[in-house]
Amino acid sequence: MTGSVDHVVIVGDDASAWLAAAALKQAFRHRALDVLVVESGAAPNRVGRWTLPSLRGLHARLGIRETDLLRRTDATFKLATEHCDWQGKGSRYLHAHGEIGTALSGTPFYKYLVDRTLTGHTEDAAEYSLAATAARAGRFARPMSTNDLTASFTYAFHLHEAAYTAYVREHALKLGVRNAHGRVAHVQISDARISSLQLEDGGMIDGEFFIDCSGVQGTLIDSLDDGGREDWSSWLVNDRMLSAQASAVADPPALTQTLAVDAGWLWQMPLARSRVVGSVYSSAFSSDDNAARSLISATGCAEPTLMKLQQGRRRCVWRGNCVAMGETAVQIEPLAGANLHVAELGIGLLIELFPLDGDSSLEAVEYNRIMGEFADSLRDFTLAHYRAGRLREGEYWHATRQAAPPERFAQRMDQFRAGARLEMLDHEIFEETDWAWVLLGSGCVPDALELHTRSTIAGARPETFAGLRTSILRLAGSMPRHIDYVQHQR
Amino acid sequence: MVIVGGGTAGWMTAAAMAAALKPELRQITLIESSEIGTVGVGEATLPHIRFFNRRIGIDERELMAKTHATFKLGIEFVDWARIGDSYIHPFGAFGKRTAGVAFHHYWLRQQQRGIDTPLEAYSLPIVASRMNRFALPAEDPRSVASTFGYAFQFDASLYAAYLRDFAIPRGVHRIDGKVIDVRLRGEDGWIESLQLDSGAVVSGDLFIDCSGFRGLLIEQALKTGYEEWTQWLPCDRAVAVPSENVGALTPYTRATAREAGWQWRIPLQHRTGNGYVYGSQFISDDEAAQRLLSRLDGKALASPRFLRFVTGRRRKCWNRNCVAIGLASGFLEPLESTSIYLIQIAITTLIDYLTDTRSFDPRIVAAFNRWMDMEYDRVRDFLILHYHATERADAPIWNYCRNMSIPDSLAYKMELFRRRGRVVTYKDGLFLEASWLAVYLGQRIMPRGHDPLADAMSDADLDRLLQSMREDVWSAATAMPEHQSFLDEYCPAPREPRASGATA
Numbered sequence: 001m002t003g004s005v006d007h008v009v010i011v012g013d014d015a016s017a018w019l020a021a022a023a024l025k026q027a028f029r030h031r032a033l034d035v036l037v038v039e040s041g042a043a044p045n046r047v048g049r050w051t052l053p054s055l056r057g058l059h060a061r062l063g064i065r066e067t068d069l070l071r072r073t074d075a076t077f078k079l080a081t082e083h084c085d086w087q088g089k090g091s092r093y094l095h096a097h098g099e100i101g102t103a104l105s106g107t108p109f110y111k112y113l114v115d116r117t118l119t120g121h122t123e124d125a126a127e128y129s130l131a132a133t134a135a136r137a138g139r140f141a142r143p144m145s146t147n148d149l150t151a152s153f154t155y156a157f158h159l160h161e162a163a164y165t166a167y168v169r170e171h172a173l174k175l176g177v178r179n180a181h182g183r184v185a186h187v188q189i190s191d192a193r194i195s196s197l198q199l200e201d202g203g204m205i206d207g208e209f210f211i212d213c214s215g216v217q218g219t220l221i222d223s224l225d226d227g228g229r230e231d232w233s234s235w236l237v238n239d240r241m242l243s244a245q246a247s248a249v250a251d252p253p254a255l256t257q258t259l260a261v262d263a264g265w266l267w268q269m270p271l272a273r274s275r276v277v278g279s280v281y282s283s284a285f286s287s288d289d290n291a292a293r294s295l296i297s298a299t300g301c302a303e304p305t306l307m308k309l310q311q312g313r314r315r316c317v318w319r320g321n322c323v324a325m326g327e328t329a330v331q332i333e334p335l336a337g338a339n340l341h342v343a344e345l346g347i348g349l350l351i352e353l354f355p356l357d358g359d360s361s362l363e364a365v366e367y368n369r370i371m372g373e374f375a376d377s378l379r380d381f382t383l384a385h386y387r388a389g390r391l392r393e394g395e396y397w398h399a400t401r402q403a404a405p406p407e408r409f410a411q412r413m414d415q416f417r418a419g420a421r422l423e424m425l426d427h428e429i430f431e432e433t434d435w436a437w438v439l440l441g442s443g444c445v446p447d448a449l450e451l452h453t454r455s456t457i458a459g460a461r462p463e464t465f466a467g468l469r470t471s472i473l474r475l476a477g478s479m480p481r482h483i484d485y486v487q488h489q490r
Numbered sequence: 491m492v493i494v495g496g497g498t499a500g501w502m503t504a505a506a507m508a509a510a511l512k513p514e515l516r517q518i519t520l521i522e523s524s525e526i527g528t529v530g531v532g533e534a535t536l537p538h539i540r541f542f543n544r545r546i547g548i549d550e551r552e553l554m555a556k557t558h559a560t561f562k563l564g565i566e567f568v569d570w571a572r573i574g575d576s577y578i579h580p581f582g583a584f585g586k587r588t589a590g591v592a593f594h595h596y597w598l599r600q601q602q603r604g605i606d607t608p609l610e611a612y613s614l615p616i617v618a619s620r621m622n623r624f625a626l627p628a629e630d631p632r633s634v635a636s637t638f639g640y641a642f643q644f645d646a647s648l649y650a651a652y653l654r655d656f657a658i659p660r661g662v663h664r665i666d667g668k669v670i671d672v673r674l675r676g677e678d679g680w681i682e683s684l685q686l687d688s689g690a691v692v693s694g695d696l697f698i699d700c701s702g703f704r705g706l707l708i709e710q711a712l713k714t715g716y717e718e719w720t721q722w723l724p725c726d727r728a729v730a731v732p733s734e735n736v737g738a739l740t741p742y743t744r745a746t747a748r749e750a751g752w753q754w755r756i757p758l759q760h761r762t763g764n765g766y767v768y769g770s771q772f773i774s775d776d777e778a779a780q781r782l783l784s785r786l787d788g789k790a791l792a793s794p795r796f797l798r799f800v801t802g803r804r805r806k807c808w809n810r811n812c813v814a815i816g817l818a819s820g821f822l823e824p825l826e827s828t829s830i831y832l833i834q835i836a837i838t839t840l841i842d843y844l845t846d847t848r849s850f851d852p853r854i855v856a857a858f859n860r861w862m863d864m865e866y867d868r869v870r871d872f873l874i875l876h877y878h879a880t881e882r883a884d885a886p887i888w889n890y891c892r893n894m895s896i897p898d899s900l901a902y903k904m905e906l907f908r909r910r911g912r913v914v915t916y917k918d919g920l921f922l923e924a925s926w927l928a929v930y931l932g933q934r935i936m937p938r939g940h941d942p943l944a945d946a947m948s949d950a951d952l953d954r955l956l957q958s959m960r961e962d963v964w965s966a967a968t969a970m971p972e973h974q975s976f977l978d979e980y981c982p983a984p985r986e987p988r989a990s991g992a993t994a
Contacts (some may be wrong), residue, residue: 030946353912356939362909365902411860414853419845420859426917448845455512 005208005355007034011184011220012213013042015165016326016343022062022172022213027351036203037172038197040183043160045307047243048276050256050337052437053097053154059345060073064171068154071490073163074272077254078156079135084444085260086442089392093441098131098153100436101468107275107456110436114420115457117445125440128465130154133472138253139479149475158256158269158338160276179461180205184214187223190448193320194220209355210322216310216331221324227315234403235383236311237479238264238333242292243278246301254482256337263396266298272486277301280333285396309333313375318364323350330375336382345374345429380409381430381438388413389442420446420453491847492684494669494693494707495700496522499645499816499833501653502542503698508660509546510841518661519692521684523668533646533756534562534743534827536920537581537639542834548656554981556652558759561624561741561973563615567932568746572881575608578742579826580615582638583924585959594927595944596952598911598937603949609931611960614638614967622738623970636964641827643756645745665692672711680811681707698810699818708804709815717803722874722896723801723966724887725751725823730765730777730795734788741973745825747981748879749885750778752784754824759983761791767823772887807862808855811903813840819864825876828869831920835865867917871900872929878947879933880903901968
């Protein structure tokens with residue numbers, strides 16, 4: 001049980017496997033950590049994905065250059081997600097990767113918008129956000145530290161899954177990650193730890209530490225007593241996702257769009273030369289054939305790829321000498337775009353808590369605690385889209401609200417509804433502003449506003465902010481067209 | 491809004507409410523009795539008090555002068571892990587984060603190579619404290635001179651008086667009187683009004699209980715209940731006495747572990763506050779007082795005063811239409827100077843949460859209570875650490891504390907630190923990484939490992955890096971003036987009037 005960890009084995013084919021490999025190799029280059037990825041050659045379970053801005057930080061640490069990434073993978077920029085028809089036909093709101101307005105003597109600006117709503121003048125938060133306004137106008141430019149407004153936002157990517165995975169794979173191999181091909185046939189356990197993997201072709205792979213990116217089934221982690229999965233399907237009822245490539249639309253904005261439909265929601269996101277579309281739904285309300293046919297007829301896409309979703313998380317993502325990463329740890333519909341972010345957090349925390357020797361039981365306790373909190377925060381944020389505001393009519397939509405909500409979600413919503421207050425806990429994926437975008441956007445109106453906030457904003461007249469809206473419009477208008485910006489980067 | 495009690499908690503609440511809420515949104519009455527003395531707790535504060543003061547618009551220099559305040563850079567703990575030990579828990583960081591890794595992992599790596607440089611040498615507030623020097627922190631975040639915060643050591647009753655003079659002109663109505671009866675509403679048990687000894691009846695919507703230990707409203711009237719923590723923090727009494735200042739004025743508070751608890755020493759401009767916090771099962775009141783008097787730096791200026799308390803917290807700090815603030819909400823011994831902080835956080839949280847002052851949404855009450863529980867629990871664990879992580883075996887109290895079982899929320903934090911120097915941190919609540927680090931190491935919990943990312947640097951580079959950090963701290967500390975001369979310049983207290991009434 002002693003001796004340092006010098007050989008790490010990662011099992012999986014997805015982006016999280018290669019990101020983990022590259023990040024570990026990079027972080028521990030001073031000690032020449034050996035990292036081996038065992039890939040099975042499985043095709044990705046989706047055609048594209050949208051991400052969160054923080055992925056750029058990981059890219060920077062790994063030495064991935066953005067222009068190179070854009071050129072090689074067809075990626076585009078993402079300033080926001082637009083949610084259409086969630087509150088009924090014709091409704092829509094944005095969740096942008098940027099600030100809403102500017103703080104009023106320390107009070108977040110969204111509280112002023114709550115006050116406006118409570119006094120009968122509902123306003124659109126997007127008009128107070130450069131990111132949202134630019135996204136709507138089909139414009140894009142990177143943020144600049146020139147002034148508060150140009151620094152008020154950040155951005156993420158729309159990625160082509162296979163191209164991005166291949167790109168990260170190549171980068172990881174360049175960094176010195178080794179790879180082997182094969183499928184795991186048997187996991188050798190001794191003393192509640194994995195000692196080696198036997199591949200289908202008979203080959204044996206030894207390692208001191210293992211990372212399981214094999215997918216929800218968790219080939220490795222499941223062979224240890226891992227405490228099972230926490231099932232979220234009573235809250236998040238969708239169990240299928242289709243995705244497919246479709247032809248580009250003219251002049252696509254830097255936006256992911258979702259559209260609520262009768263038995264789930266559709267999505268589309270732009271790539272540099274095409275578009276990816278998808279459908280997230282519950283098989284209890286729609287057959288796979290029906291869902292595929294409606295997606296094709298709505299978008300003219302190619303034959304879609306089907307992915308089965310088991311929304312939930314593993315209770316123990318670190319057990320013995322094995323960590324479950326990404327989708328293997330947490331599976332959730334992509335509404336919030338944080339799926340790869342979970343992997344990113346898992347990788348960062350693994351590096352922070354990297355085993356010092358053969359016994360990492362204490363590290364596992366800390367890792368499981370923190371990743372559990374992150375996962376729950378993602379679950380809750382996703383749930384907010386379904387439960388916060390007014391919701392579409394219909395049997396399916398009713399079902400999404402049937403079960404009593406998780407306690408921490410209920411507490412947050414109680415506090416917001418009672419006094420427009422949002423308090424973030426220790427390990428959360430989304431920030432107060434993200435919640436404000438979704439809660440205000442979906443029409444969740446608090447009953448009241450805190451007294452001291454009313455004191456602070458009492459003097460704030462709507463005219464005061466007309467200038468802000470104008471500056472935002474002007475600045476957004478001065479940005480290049482999103483697609484021109486993308487082409488220029490390529 | 492009716493506040494019962496005119497001690498530190500009562501006047502802090504009144505002043506903050508008056509400052510935060512527009513006059514048309516509130517009506518504040520404070521009831522205090524000139525016959526009831528206040529407990530002068532919280533003479534030593536934490537840097538957070540400066541945010542509180544700034545938020546309500548108090549001029550710091552004037553406040554310091556009027557409360558005879560001195561500056562505070564941290565707390566010195568003497569004899570805690572072993573007799574002869576001394577460490578300072580500073581208001582500031584140790585070293586500089588480098589290449590994404592917290593400083594202390596580099597320091598640990600050097601220690602584990604057998605090179606022993608004192609941790610203190612990497613903390614400007616500690617080095618300055620040891621030299622009795624002080625200057626205000628620099629603004630430039632790149633400068634080592636910006637790497638600390640400060641608090642005050644002051645006369646808490648003068649602070650309360652100062653806030654009273656602040657609050658009354660801002661519309662707080664003060665009533666001198668004693669509450670003799672609390673009337674509850676029949677239908678829901680909410681407080682309806684208070685009957686005073688003068689015969690007057692004061693009614694209100696929200697009642698704030700700042701009546702101290704006894705919890706006149708929250709406990710005596712509403713029977714809210716109390717969670718005791720004496721199994722982890724066994725002290726239940728204190729005896730306090732002021733003494734004459736002797737020697738250099740220290741910019742820090744001292745807490746010395748003793749045979750049945752610990753002794754505080756808090757230097758103000760005109761006197762030094764002293765006290766002995768002890769467990770009545772370990773020492774008698776008389777003996778505790780005697781021990782305290784025999785261990786003063788200067789002559790005692792009054793006869794010793796005794797206090798009794800039960801460590802723990804109210805089951806609900808907010809119950810029905812009553813919010814308990816200060817000692818009415820719970821008690822944690824002042825080992826880490828948290829009394830005023832806990833008052834402050836209750837007030838600011840209450841102000842942050844209130845949506846009106848008439849009907850109180852149970853969802854908001856629940857959120858407030860969750861927050862206060864979290865604050866109390868985090869301070870509690872941090873205090874337990876001081877008692878539990880000791881090697882002392884010279885007295886029953888230390889034998890008990892060394893062997894007692896501690897809350898899980900603390901145990902795993904200690905284990906993780908011991909194993910690899912990882913400090914479990916959190917976003918809200920008191921005590922950041924540097925505080926935990928200072929106390930873990932000060933209590934002789936020495937990690938066996940360190941963050942492997944700290945190995946990326948060569949030994950020579952590491953040694954150079956740490957040496958330059960020490961040099962930066964040393965030169966910044968020596969550039970500071972003496973604490974006493976800084977005070978004389980910045981905020982001298984008015985001269986005490988002479989007994990004869992003669993003027994200079």
